[in-house]
Amino acid sequence: xxxxxxxxxxxxxxxxxxxxxxxxxxxxxxxxxxxxxxxxxxxxxxxxxxxxxxxxxxxxxxxxxxxxxxxxxxxxxxxxxxxxxxxxxxxxxxxxxxxxxxxxxxxxxxxxxxxxxxxxxxxxxxxxxxxxxxxxxxxxxxxxxxxxxxxxxxxxxxxxxxxxxxxx
Numbered sequence: 001x002x003x004x005x006x007x008x009x010x011x012x013x014x015x016x017x018x019x020x021x022x023x024x025x026x027x028x029x030x031x032x033x034x035x036x037x038x039x040x041x042x043x044x045x046x047x048x049x050x051x052x053x054x055x056x057x058x059x060x061x062x063x064x065x066x067x068x069x070x071x072x073x074x075x076x077x078x079x080x081x082x083x084x085x086x087x088x089x090x091x092x093x094x095x096x097x098x099x100x101x102x103x104x105x106x107x108x109x110x111x112x113x114x115x116x117x118x119x120x121x122x123x124x125x126x127x128x129x130x131x132x133x134x135x136x137x138x139x140x141x142x143x144x145x146x147x148x149x150x151x152x153x154x155x156x157x158x159x160x161x162x163x164x165x166x167x168x
Contacts, residue, residue: 010035010155012062012127014052015045028057033143037062037127040115041071045166047125049119059121060155061113063142064129066091071111088130095135102137109145117149 001152011024014039021044027033035058039045064074070083077100079085086094094100116123124144132138133156148152 007057008035009026010037010058010127012037012129013039013042013043014062015039015048016068018044019041021048021051023048024053026142028052028055034058035060035125038054038116038121038123039064039068039129042067042089046119049116049121053120053160058124059116060125060127061116061123061151062111062129062143063112063126063132064106065095065105065138066130070108072104072108073117075104075108076095078105091130091132092135095132095138098137100137101116102141104137106141106144110148113145113149119158121138123149123151124156126151127155128157129161131157136163 010033011027011033013020014024015021015038019166024033024036036052037060039062040051065078066085066088068085070085071080073083074081077094078091085091113123126142130144133142142154
């Protein structure tokens with residue numbers, strides 16, 4: 001019986017910066033990248049969302065609670081007073097300790113998916129910026145976001161930082 005296997009090559013962070021966006025779009029146009037994850041709170045999100053329209057690539061939302069500015073404003077424990085996220089290292093510590101306003105953070109994740117939908121794009125997956133989905137408190141929110149929007153796929157990862165390479 002013949003089996004079908006599809007290789008998915010996903011590029012994260014579409015919508016973060018012009019150079020990164022150009023590289024991702026070039027890779028799609030040349031058949032290298034087959035799927036993207038949009039950063040709805042990225043500096044070039046609106047332009048990137050328009051540029052991905054009509055291209056042959058799966059669309060995902062790169063859920064982000066660690067860098068840039070929150071779409072929903074201040075989140076107690078995760079942003080400064082201006083709504084700016086606190087950065088990767090501080091965010092990981094906060095996620096591990098679950099010392100943040102979970103309801104406000106859930107609202108932010110939902111706002112990020114809404115932003116993608118408002119551009120006329122239909123996400124087929126979510127994934128997590130800076131591996132935030134490895135923490136129990138944030139993983140529960142990622143799952144809730146998927147359930148709320150009917151998104152049936154999530155890419156979760158185990159970061160390699162700090163791990164020693166296997167010599168074998």
